[in-house]
Amino acid sequence: MKDREYMRDPDSSTSGTHIHEKTEDRADVRSVSRNEERTESRTEKGSGSRNRCMRAVLALTVFFIFLPVIVTMLWTVTGRWPWPSLLPESYTTRTLQELFSGSSSLHEILRGSVLIATIVALLGTVIAMMTARATEIYRIRGRQIISWSAMLPLIVPGTVFAMGIQVILIRMGLGDTVAGVILVHLVAALPYCVFIMTDITAAVGSNLEEQAQILGAGPVRSFFDVSVPQLLPGILSSASMAYIISYSQYFTTLLAGGGKVKTLALVMVPYIQSGDRALSSVYAVTFVGSALIVFFIFEALIHRIMRSEES
């Protein structure tokens, strides 16, 4: 059967540039959210037993993740919980009151920890932004070396680094200071910040910034007006990550701060070692609670930005 020639439609969009169709037709394989549309459809149809099995796995996962949290929360209000009872025999808010009422300095410690973590988040993100800009936009030479150096704190365990840096910090005059603690936390958090900012800086690129400059905006102005809004999800992710990492640091705080810089993560440990379950549970719950609040604030902000971008 020979090919039949038909008249070409002059305004046909098939010759030359091909315009891809909309999301449901398009094989876009980048974002997980789009894939979710596809996998959702595929999995809704999924064979019953297989899906049930997978759902059971998830149920078990949720169970084992929450079980210790719930038990610990019970311990915070426990009066007496002797062996072998499955539930506390008596409840009291005494432990909670003791720790949160005036005399104890839990508030101050919280404030200190939050402050340090915030500074680390700020510094880490800004430094990561600068680094990412140098490698992705300016394409500085030696990008591979930078990439490997960024991974260094991941290969060197925190304990090793802390023991190695202590004498250096002392010589720098930063021994047992908050600044020293911030510095060590920064080292721990920076790899993650750099990864996140590198990815998003590469994705955003400099096209729009160049456009703004063509329209007359100066380099600094165009960066803040145009690029920063687009980088915002990455900036928030990076800050969130750095915050949590700093907030959670124990050994590095111990060595760099010499026990004088008190963070929640540090102060908790003697109580845990003491074996007083109610007390250590209160500290544990306080820690996780305060970390979660910050984490969700960041997440909410990120979601708000992403959603306003889609509309």
Added chain:
Amino acid sequence: MKREHIVPLLLITPFALITVLVLAAIINIMVQSLGYMPVFGLYDISLKYYLEELSRPEVLQSLGVSVRVALFSAVLAAVIGTIICAALVRTGRTRGVMLYTVRLPILVPHTVVAVFTVALLAQTGLFARIAFALGMIGDYTEFPMLLFGKDYWGVILAYVWKEAPFIAYFSLALMANVSATLGEAAENLGASPMRSFFHITLPMSLPAIARGFIIVFIFAFGGYELPMLLGSTVPKAFPVYTYIEFIKPDFKLRPYAMAMNGITLIMSLVMALIYALLMQRLMKKIGGGYEG
């Protein structure tokens, strides 16, 4: 120098300074571990501190403990994490509440994980009480000593609680991507979901899983908090032992502690190298990954 050359150099300066700091720490360790501490009048450079440490049975035992903990933790976390990841992808729950739940343990520091572990796994913990209620044990001493025991099972399980979700989250983007495209194509050609997973999705997700594995291994090997809080006093985990040597008041003993740090460093470096080599071979086998 032209402006375009100055700006990137300025931009990279803070990062460079931090890197210098990290390198300084490493060099300090290597130098001190060889015995060179001019401040305290130690000038000879030798490997004797390494050799002495490595010849002591407690040190070797301690190394063995840490390697064992790291290996078991990483393997279990990788296997369980992959299963969780597969379940997330297969049920389409790659966003929302389920994902936040999986991310929760990542936010919990090791010290708090210790609290959680004690609550569940201690001989008077929840599981023991459930076992008692079910009549499986008569007294709490009959419950296996998972915590504070020589086998360090409590430590391993604690690491798994935190790191399996980490690996699941870390591998999610890649696995979801592969499953939705190549996995779908395989099923389309007649492969059952199970076969599609094992033939295509899992092999192609290995790069992310492997990366997670090595991160967990190095963390578990060099981790201090969990073995210190949940481990036994004999044998000690290697970082715990190292720290005890480190805070000894006699500074002339410092090189011994630094030699131990040096050993940890070398081990981590070796692991990273093995990983890099294995990744090269892996990437060749799976054809450089899938980018759609």
Added chain:
Amino acid sequence: MEKTAIEKAAIEKTEKAAITRSVSGDSYAKLIIDRLSVELNRSVILDDLTLQVKEHEFLSLLGPSGCGKSTLLKSIGGIVPVKSGAIRLDGELINDKPSYRRGTVIVFQDMRLFPNMSVAENVAYPLRIKGIKKSDRLGKAEEYLEHVQLSGLGNRRISQLSGGQQQRVALARALAAEPKLLLLDEPFSSLDENLRGDMRQLVKKLHREFGMTTVMVTHDRQEALSMADRVAIMFSGKIVQTGTPEMILSSPADERVSGYFGGNRYVHGIVKGGVFTALDGSGQSWCVSLEDGEYDLMIRAEVLSSGTDS
């Protein structure tokens, strides 16, 4: 034996009837889609859609961007769930069957070859699923590779092939699955223009050689018309017209269809006393045998370009 005039007339009539029958789809329908509705993200993509595809037929599914043709293909293939309606293959309802049991194979736009397998292993994958021994299935894979003019490339890795070669591997792999229904989702859109012509010829050749019932989605009108036995035009989630390419062009079902093929002109005017006069001020008029009244006159593009005054 000489046929009588009556017999000849009868034969002519049956032949015409056969043509009408094949046009209306009474002969063996391999795929029957009955009032199919599909929703994605709460918007209706396929709206009460009905379509039949005959055995061994090559059907082009044509329509503008966003009309839902890829979604239709994916619903047939079992990748997209169906809200209501029925899909029957060989008479059997396949709505509830998971995609790996349907016997329908989709060749995707992005090819989706498995990077962790060689070219031959990719093509042999459907055979591996069926449990065929390694040596046998690699041999068969080589045969399929010959059909797509890629013999000898079995040991290469996917990344070593060009785009056009990759698409051919995807085709060979689909054929190896011996599907009841072959579904092509704009298979050439990621290829260069000059490659597309070769690929079209290849697909037609394979269709001749293997005789597989094929549905190909495209938005390239030229492609659809030149390759297909029948064309189905789709707009906004519904099939608007099906027929041979000639039929579509000569008797478009409505303005949208004729407009889709472009170049047709509509003239609004009045018929009075057997004369149609255009109301667009051009003063054109034609003699027509129509009743008095207001009309839209459609002048086909071929007619316009040939320069005739009809």
